[in-house]
Amino acid sequence: DIQLTQSPSFLSASVGDRVTITCRASQDITSYLAWYQQKPGKAPNLLIYAASTLQSGVPSRFSGSGSGTQFTLTISSLQPEDSAIYYCQQLHSYPFITFGQGTRLEIK
């Protein structure tokens, strides 16, 4: 199984800050990585796919980068509505998909 490890597990930042979340894969997954945002009581929402492509309708302050085993999700200027849990997901071993353990982002 391909394992995904996210860091940090918890992040607290202020409005306007630049925030970066990292996802490391246990083996090469090329660019088959997606990022999701999940708010309390809601289903996950697809933000980024193919490691760096912004999903339609997602604000441009979100961006993704990386390939192979190391990936990052960046929020360029944090907004209050960005408070959520963020998950990475690998699809390299589709359909045996795995998720990272999540990063909780708190707005100070």
Place this chain on the structure above:
Amino acid sequence: EVQLVESGGGLVQPGMSLRLSCAASGFTFDDHAMHWVRQVPGKGLEWVSSISWDSDNVDYADSVKGRFSISRDNAKNSLYLQMNSLRAEDSAVYYCAKDFEETAMVQGIMIKGLYGMDVWGQGTTVTVSS
């Protein structure tokens, strides 16, 4: 409006069975593979099962293999998850999700493939307890 609506969750005793349903609307259901993903409250996401558009390919996480069965009825735009021999550790919110197929850059080449899950239901809660 593109939508997935799950139903069928509830409280069930260990060892019993439950069948979840997911009604799809707003998109061509039989064009897409579908998934079940679960989440223990306060915990992370776990992929449970997938089914191809034509039901020819079904797959399961090791944690549910042999106990759960995924199926679909394209005429009814519906996805199902039959859960047997339920255990306490199966207690979770169960989401159905639609495959996201796109053309994207992979290692410098534009490749059409499956890149995520772009539509999710609101979830249905399964509690396994005596």
